Amino acid sequence: MAEPVLSVQNLVTRFHTADGVVRAVDGVSFDLMPGGSLGIVGESGCGKSVTHLSFLGLIPQPPGKIEGGKALFKGKDLLAMKPGELRKVRGNDIAVIFQDPMTSLNPVLKISLQMTEGMMIHKGASRAEAEARALELLRAVGIPSPEKRFHDYPHQFSGGMRQRVMIAMALMCEPAALIADEPTTALDVTIQAQILELIQKMRKETGVAVILITHDLGVVASVCEDILVMYAGRVVESAATGPLFARPLHPYTFSLLRSIPRLDAERKERLFSIPGLPPDLIHNPPGCSFNPRCPFAVKRCFSKEPPLTEIGPGRKVACWVDIESKKERAT
Amino acid sequence: MLRYVARRLLTAIPVLWIIVTITFFMMRLAPGGPFSRERVMPAEVQKMIEERYHLDEPLVKQYFRYMGNLLRGDLGPSFRYKDRSVNEIIAAGLPTTLQLGSLALLFALLVGIPAGCLAAFRQNSAVDYAAMSFSMVGVSVPNFVVLSTLIYFFAVKLKILTVSGWGRWDQMICPVVALGLMYSAYIARLSRAGMLEVIRQDFIRTARAKGLPERLVIMGAAILTGSLIIETISGVPGIGREFVNSALNRDYTLTIGTVILYSGFLIIFNLAVDIVYAFLDPRIVYE
Numbered sequence: 001m002a003e004p005v006l007s008v009q010n011l012v013t014r015f016h017t018a019d020g021v022v023r024a025v026d027g028v029s030f031d032l033m034p035g036g037s038l039g040i041v042g043e044s045g046c047g048k049s050v051t052h053l054s055f056l057g058l059i060p061q062p063p064g065k066i067e068g069g070k071a072l073f074k075g076k077d078l079l080a081m082k083p084g085e086l087r088k089v090r091g092n093d094i095a096v097i098f099q100d101p102m103t104s105l106n107p108v109l110k111i112s113l114q115m116t117e118g119m120m121i122h123k124g125a126s127r128a129e130a131e132a133r134a135l136e137l138l139r140a141v142g143i144p145s146p147e148k149r150f151h152d153y154p155h156q157f158s159g160g161m162r163q164r165v166m167i168a169m170a171l172m173c174e175p176a177a178l179i180a181d182e183p184t185t186a187l188d189v190t191i192q193a194q195i196l197e198l199i200q201k202m203r204k205e206t207g208v209a210v211i212l213i214t215h216d217l218g219v220v221a222s223v224c225e226d227i228l229v230m231y232a233g234r235v236v237e238s239a240a241t242g243p244l245f246a247r248p249l250h251p252y253t254f255s256l257l258r259s260i261p262r263l264d265a266e267r268k269e270r271l272f273s274i275p276g277l278p279p280d281l282i283h284n285p286p287g288c289s290f291n292p293r294c295p296f297a298v299k300r301c302f303s304k305e306p307p308l309t310e311i312g313p314g315r316k317v318a319c320w321v322d323i324e325s326k327k328e329r330a331t
Numbered sequence: 332m333l334r335y336v337a338r339r340l341l342t343a344i345p346v347l348w349i350i351v352t353i354t355f356f357m358m359r360l361a362p363g364g365p366f367s368r369e370r371v372m373p374a375e376v377q378k379m380i381e382e383r384y385h386l387d388e389p390l391v392k393q394y395f396r397y398m399g400n401l402l403r404g405d406l407g408p409s410f411r412y413k414d415r416s417v418n419e420i421i422a423a424g425l426p427t428t429l430q431l432g433s434l435a436l437l438f439a440l441l442v443g444i445p446a447g448c449l450a451a452f453r454q455n456s457a458v459d460y461a462a463m464s465f466s467m468v469g470v471s472v473p474n475f476v477v478l479s480t481l482i483y484f485f486a487v488k489l490k491i492l493t494v495s496g497w498g499r500w501d502q503m504i505c506p507v508v509a510l511g512l513m514y515s516a517y518i519a520r521l522s523r524a525g526m527l528e529v530i531r532q533d534f535i536r537t538a539r540a541k542g543l544p545e546r547l548v549i550m551g552a553a554i555l556t557g558s559l560i561i562e563t564i565s566g567v568p569g570i571g572r573e574f575v576n577s578a579l580n581r582d583y584t585l586t587i588g589t590v591i592l593y594s595g596f597l598i599i600f601n602l603a604v605d606i607v608y609a610f611l612d613p614r615i616v617y618e
Binding site: 056 | 532533534536537538539540541542543544547551611612613614
């Protein structure tokens with residue numbers, strides 16, 4: 001089996017705030033295979049974004065602090081790198097597309113400059129080389145007549161076009177991994193589908209491995225091969241996309257899937273929603289963090305945190321209960 | 332852009348006219364006049380003076396006489412300084428005031444912007460607290476106190492600067508610093524707030540995620556901060572304010588003259604600021 005491009009192992013990130021210690025990421029592990037696509041799913045505030053911001057060195061420190069784990073990129077630990085070394089990885093080997101293309105581009109700089117500066121710094125490319133590459137990518141992401149738009153400012157583009165520019169910009173240095181942090185959340189539904197298709201297309205054409213972070217299961221279903229479900233800073237389930245949708249093993253995943261409105265269902269009942277709110281990450285309840293909202297919880301769930309356990313090929317879940325038989329798992 | 336500037340300059344004309352009119356009548360409404368003295372003047376003398384300055388005419392007639400002269404660029408004779416016209420007084424004082432004002436502004440920018448940016452980059456550090464405490468003092472202490480203190484130490488005690496006068500650098504340092512200090516304090520606080528706002532924006536994170544060196548990340552932020560700072564500079568009343576203050580002694584024509592001058596400055600500065608905005612922030616377009 002191939003070596004993963006990126007292997008995150010037991011990452012722990014905490015924020016030391018005036019109110020207490022926020023356990024934003026609490027022992028997250030995953031592998032991203034070359035050319036693979038991994039979806040990270042979870043509610044707002046479950047640590048999806050902090051995970052990648054941590055190993056890229058983009059969380060504000062202090063109050064943030066990475067307190068454990070490794071993030072091996074091509075065998076080298078990103079967390080052990082000096083800021084200068086990590087900077088050479090960012091944008092060059094691992095690129096990021098952020099959520100809101102309206103605010104993620106600098107409003108006072110031309111697209112041409114914002115796209116080319118990274119390549120000129122990382123690859124030592126000349127302006128002409130970088131501009132040629134940028135134009136090629138703009139064409140590839142579907143910006144009509146890029147030569148005309150190249151020297152425009154971000155506000156002269158629509159939201160969807162700006163996200164296309166962001167994607168093209170991320171691919172400038174031919175990164176091995178692309179992290180798309182909620183790339184479609186700020187866009188219209190029709191544009192969302194186009195952007196997801198574009199990410200798929202670019203993945204196939206360039207072989208870049210993609211991590212897609214989203215709170216929308218529909219988005220990962222169409223794009224990702226593997227899925228990681230996060231809750232309260234932890235991974236609660238990981239599986240290949242097909243099996244996860246067919247047979248969710250964690251009560252949280254199960255409940256999430258039940259809360260998706262279906263076009264083919266009769267509208268007799270109210271749409272299911274998970275009762276309660278996610279815990280604040282300062283005062284986690286003892287035991288499993290999902291216990292206050294879990295319909296399957298047993299006594300043990302309130303005292304002991306379930307570890308993420310492999311229970312089948314490529315399937316991991318962190319739960320004491322087998323939700324199909326509603327019995328406690330043997331350990 | 333040219334059309335925009337032309338339109339702004341044209342709209343300045345009615346604005347100035349309104350300012351002149353209001354000032355003219357307000358001055359006359361205020362009790363007392365340029366020749367009211369504790370010592371009672373003989374009635375004939377009073378009458379002669381009033382005739383000479385047309386103060387005996389109906390107010391409306393005086394107003395039209397003044398406006399007529401104004402259109403020809405004549406601000407009238409000074410009531411206080413005999414044999415000197417308002418034009419002469421302004422022409423004599425303006426260069427110095429302009430010099431003082433622009434040097435003070437330059438000082439304020441050179442001190443305020445770096446101090447504010449440094450404080451923002453090292454937020455909540457000793458540097459930040461020092462810069463902000465200093466600027467709090469700068470804002471709070473009136474500039475005449477600063478000026479007297481500076482003169483006392485550097486001119487009287489240490490004798491390295493000159494107590495008064497204008498023209499040589501050793502005469503200029505004290506007034507320039509005294510006037511500029513308060514604005515540098517304002518500008519420091521503003522650049523700090525502006526920079527803090529900008530460096531928290533998403534596009535700064537994007538710049539970091541691209542692996543840009545911190546120096547370039549900050550440059551990207553600085554342009555936007557610049558346009559925030561420009562805004563306060565337009566409010567710096569350094570130039571011309573002394574004029575207004577010194578002229579409020581019922582010298583009708585001199586007062587109106589300085590008011591016109593000051594209003595003109597304000598109008599031009601505001602226009603200049605709006606134009607600079609358009610250069611700094613491409614989202615702003617005038618038509």
